[in-house]
Amino acid sequence: MSLVGYKRVNKFNPDVLFHPATILVSGAAHPLGARLLAELTPDYSGRIVTRLDDAALIDLALIADPADEVPAVIASLSGRLAGAAIVYAEVEGLRAMALAAKIRVIGPRSFGLAVPGAGLNALLTHLPVPPGRVALLGQSPALARAVIDWAEPNGIGFSHIVGIGGNADIGFGRVLDHLARDPGTGPILLEIAGLRDPRLFLSAARAASRLRPIVALAPGARLADPSFTAFAGFEAALARAGVLLTTTLGAFLAAAETLTRARPARNDRLAILGNSRGACRLAADAALASGIGLAQLSLETRRVLGLMLGAEPPADAPIALPDAPGTRLADLAAMLAAAPEVGGVLVIHAPAGPDDDAAIAGLIACAASIKAPLLVTVLGQTTGGARRRRLAGHGVAVFATPEEAVGGFRDLLRHRDIRAAARELPPSAVLDVAPDRATVQAAIAQARAEGRAMLTQEDAFGVLRAYGIDIVAWRLADTPDDVAQAATEIGFPVVVKLSHPDLARQRPLGSVALDLPDAPSAAAAAQVIAARLHQRGELPPDARFMVQHQIDRARPLRITVGEHLFVGPTIGLGVGGGEGTASPAVDLPPLNLALAQALIERAGGTDLLRLARGLDEADRAAVAGTLVRISQLIIDWPEFSAIEIDPLFASEHGIAAANARLTLRAPGERRPHLAIAPYPAELAQAIEVRGQHFTIRPIRPEDAAAHQRLFSRLNPEDVRFRFFSAVRALTAEQIVRMTEVDYGREMALIAVDQASGETRGVARLVRSDTDGNEGEFAVLVETAAKGLGLGSALMRHLIAWARTEGVQDIVGQILADNHPMLGFIRHLGFTLHHTQGEDDVVEARLKLG
Known part of the structure; x- marks a missing residue:
């Protein structure tokens, strides 16, 4: 994967690009141009x-055209x-052209x-592209051919396929x-080999994922940075944008299969049945x-199934029927799908004989009638x-192995989450x-x-304290x-360690002593540490000793800050x-408290915070x-390229850092942009209107409850004036959408009553075109x-x-x-026009540029 720069260019008109009335094939005399003409001619009107x-x-x-002729054509x-123009050749400097x-x-x-x-069809894939609802955006022609070749026999068609290529201008x-x-697009598949503007990509992906499932494959993501933390940072970035990242081509296609065909998972319990005991066990x-847990069948469900099976099945094991006749598997699948304790049903069919075609027909009918996902x-x-x-042609999520089907159900769960x-x-x-x-600035200046x-250990501690840690x-x-005196002042037990700026990156072996119970020890x-390092020639001449209180009943944690090549800083x-x-x-x-709590859960939750030899948990808050x-x-200090706090002791009473390494980037080196815009x-x-005091500020997710109360008043x-209809209540999802603002593409300013803390009004602007030149406003006051x-x-x-x-028009x-x-709105300088064909609606427009 590679990274290139970003800069806004002229207005992008996607409707014209994707539904062109006139196409120019430049270079038609060359072999590539002749191939494109042949691909275009049959169906394009x-x-x-x-x-x-x-x-x-x-x-x-x-x-x-050949690469050397492209500049003149541009x-x-x-x-x-x-x-827009599509450039097939490898051309340097295309952005500037x-x-x-x-x-x-x-x-x-x-x-x-x-x-x-x-x-x-202006692809170089040499394959027919069936119409459908799946969109594919990618950068590898070979992988695109593989996806198209897989799609047709699996009954999947495409609304759009776009070869993003080198990302010089119009990208993901x-x-x-x-x-x-x-409206004609459903699931979106992304094959990402390079991102020009991670923030723009994540912003667009987040907006799109609210409406459609998005699955990504990132070839070379580990190769670009083999460390697990870097790859996990990229995965986390996509997850924040609502994108499912897969790590293999098989998983990519399986996710596309599942999200295109299967219904949403109702819960995380999977029921498994089939006509092969061994295959059912493999699936389990x-x-x-x-x-993924196996469905725990209720007594009522087992009794209903028992009427067909002749005996009640086990509560928590796959149902294997090696001699299942005709549509028996489909009938059982329908019964399982009706059970509320079942989140999804996996049916495994092995070739058995004359009844196989009837079994497949039954599964087709079952998939069309049940509400739970059928795999x-x-x-x-x-x-x-x-x-x-045959199953795929009827819209059934079908797989070649039990493991692939289980992976499909896992994708449903990830999307549900x-x-x-x-x-x-x-x-x-x-x-x-x-x-x-001031403390942070002084520490950086000293280094x-x-x-x-x-930073020295002392300055690193000062920076953390400056941020309330x-x-x-x-x-x-x-x-x-002096060590004995310091230990007595701190209180026992203590830790003694050597301290020197040269030891900040790596501490010599034997330079730390733990669990010292009294002043003599x-x-x-301290004497032993100094003698040992002096003997080895590792004792800096001006080294000092650091004495720390030893915290016994606490969980040692590690917090790190690094950088990913594509998405910038990670935690x-x-x-x-x-x-x-x-x-x-x-x-x-940026992290807020809700995101931080979610990060703790992913790191282990209770297991991460459980204190030794007991059931007590460290202070999660x-x-x-x-x-x-x-x-x-x-966010505040781009000068830091890496941070490591290890150990950070967490107990029932709070946290305390015992060691910290803060690394500065080289003078003049720029930090990669944050992939997600921070809270502005x-x-x-603060404003005063008619003797009342308010704060106008950007909205944030934590304002959701206050926003709900505003609507109720x-x-x-x-x-009706705000929503153009009678709305009795806003759903939780609508409230979240209104308060989780992507500051890179929209803004919602609220007026907060300083006396009560309640939200009294909101003005919102959402950029309504892909270049952000135009924004649509709405304003509401209690x-x-x-x-x-x-x-x-x-x-x-x-x-x-x-x-x-840089918004040019507000409408x-x-x-x-x-x-x-x-x-x-007229008083604010807007011009008013009646919307054509809608006499009851007036368009207001304010030109800024």
Whole structure:
């Protein structure tokens, strides 16, 4: 995978690109151009030209010329191209060429574009593309061919296939924005070899995943950075965007199969039945190894099944019927699907004889009638292949092995969890971090002045304290007698360790003594450490001793901050103190308390925090708060390239760091951009209107409960004016969507009553085109707070934000009978126009650029 830069270019018009009326095939005299013409001609009903002079305006330009001729072709398209150009050749500097010509391009190294529903096939895959609802965006022509070749016999068709290529201009983010709004697109498949703008991609993916399942394959992700933490950071970034990351081509195709065909999982319990006892056991083993529980059948369900089987089946084991006649498997699957304790049904069919065709027909009928997801494994190739194709042709999720089917159910669960997270209201608690920035700045300046890449232990502790992170009690001492005195002041037992800036990166063997119970033993330990290191020539001449209180009843944790090549800074959490062997759980900043709690769960939850020799658990809230503080630290200070706190002792009473390494990046080195835009706290502003005090600030997820209360205080007329219909209540998912704002593409400013803490109004702007040049606004003020000027204050702040973000037009829809709003918005400088064909709606527009 590779990373390239990003810069906005001219307006992208996806409707023209994907539904072109006129196509130019440049280079038609060359072999590649001739192949493209042959692919285009059979089904495309628009106009195709091979010379630019043959059309006044081109919607789509297919540039099949050799690489050395591409610059001239790009230049000739200036002012003549309404959509975009696709560049198939490897061309250096394509981005600069497109900028100079003021056109949009896909490529270089694109394998083309197909929109089967529009009869458009400009791919280099040499394969017919069946129409359907799956979209494929990728960068490898070979993998695209593999997916297309797999799709047709499996009964899967495509709404779009786009070869992103070298990502010079139009990339994943822009196309995802279009697909999210396309009613003909369902699941989206991504093959990602490189990202130009991770923030744009994750922003677009998050918006699209709210509406469609997205599955990704990232060839070379581990090769680019073999460390587990780096790959886990990339996986975490995609998970935050609602994308399922798969690690093999087989898993990628299996996820596409499942999410395209199977119904959503009802719970995480899988019922397994089949006509092969061995295959059923393989499926059960695969499920348990994947952390999927087998369905625990209720007494009532077992009794109903027993009427057909002649005996009640076991409660928690697969149902194997080697001699199942005809449609027996389908009938049992329907009964299991009706049981509320069953989250999904896996049916395994092995070739058995004359009844096989009837069994397949029964499963087709069953899949169409049940509400739970049905996954079918058909074993064998000679007869199994044809039967799998028959099932796939009827929209059944079908697999060749039990393990693949179990993986499909796991994908359903992962997608369900993502959707559940989108519907869950976060807690209203907010951890406001108020750091001592002067202390951090002084520590960085001291290290720079001394030419050190790492902070001293003392300065590292100072930085953590500046962000409200407690430190184990400690003292510095110069002699063994001083060590004894410091230990007495701190309280026993203590730890004695050598301290010196040169030891910050790696501590010599034998430079630490633990569990010292009294002053004499502390002094003796200091003497031994100094003598041992002096004898080995490892004692720095100006080294000192650090004495720390030893915390016994606590869980040692490890928090790390690293950087991923594509998504920037990452935060890892795991077991510390050299006790853990498992890989850490990883997420991306910014973290709030809800995300920090989720990271703790992924790192082990109760097992991670359980104290030794007991059932007590360390203070989970304190650990979550520490993660949020570290997140804010790395957002505030891009100078730090890596942080390691190990051990961080967590007990029932809180947390305390005993060791910390903070690494500075080289002077002048720039930090990769945060992949997820942080909360823009700098936009908060206190205002006074008519003697009442409010804070106007960006909304955040923790405002969900207050937003719900705001809606409950609106009168029905205000609700109708805002939502264009009578809405009695907002769902939890709607509330979450309104409060979890992607600050990279939208803004919602709220007015918070300083006296009560309640939200009294909100103004929102969502960028409504793929380039962010246009944004759609909405404003709402609580019924009882009207007349104070809150609406005007909110809108003026929102317009100011839009200007700084480069938005050129702000538009909005207003009901024609909402006369107060029409007058208010006209006063702000908007022009009003009736929407064509909708006499009851007025469009308001404000030009900023």
